[in-house]
Amino acid sequence: GQLVERDDVLLRRVEVRGEFLPKYTVFVDNRIYQHQPGFHVATPLRIAGSQRYVLVNRGWVAGPRDRSLPVVSMPAGEQVIQGVAIAYSERFLELSTKVAEGNVWQNLVFERYHQATGLELQPFVIQQESAAADDLVRVWNRPDLGRNTHLAYAFQWYAMSLAMLIYYLVTHVKRRPTPKQ
Numbered sequence: 001g002q003l004v005e006r007d008d009v010l011l012r013r014v015e016v017r018g019e020f021l022p023k024y025t026v027f028v029d030n031r032i033y034q035h036q037p038g039f040h041v042a043t044p045l046r047i048a049g050s051q052r053y054v055l056v057n058r059g060w061v062a063g064p065r066d067r068s069l070p071v072v073s074m075p076a077g078e079q080v081i082q083g084v085a086i087a088y089s090e091r092f093l094e095l096s097t098k099v100a101e102g103n104v105w106q107n108l109v110f111e112r113y114h115q116a117t118g119l120e121l122q123p124f125v126i127q128q129e130s131a132a133a134d135d136l137v138r139v140w141n142r143p144d145l146g147r148n149t150h151l152a153y154a155f156q157w158y159a160m161s162l163a164m165l166i167y168y169l170v171t172h173v174k175r176r177p178t179p180k181q
Helices: 110-119 147-172
Strands: 013-018 026-033 036-047 053-062 076-084 119-128
Touching: 013 053, 026 053, 036 119, 053 076, 110 119
Parallel strands: 053 119
Antiparallel strands: 013 036, 013 076, 026 036, 036 053, 076 119
């Protein structure tokens, strides 16, 4: 159970063997899938042969209309989890001081989760991709690493340059008078 350096595994495929600890499951609120509100279900997994845990985002579940917690089955015994290592949430602007009420949370922040559970945690979350008999949806958005933003800025600057060139040509290039006959 060595502590893994977060940057060594971030955005890489990982596989871990261990047993879930359902007592510390959290439901990350306000997660949308196909226009329907719900929760991401995150459960710590005790890594086999160690006292260290890794938090596994097991997938999405629809939220009941009465805003109660959904019932989610938990695979028992040793599991082999495959997925992608991602960073915990950064601190977001949170509109309320009630960001973690029981096991319903707005964001998964490492310090807050560690403080709430006291577990020895790896410094990343695994987005589970391997199948399990729990009816959770595991469709993850791929991180774009800001690529679309960079392309939008590049397009904006090239368009501005073209507009300035056209303006210059229209206002500064003089037409030669045609000779009269």
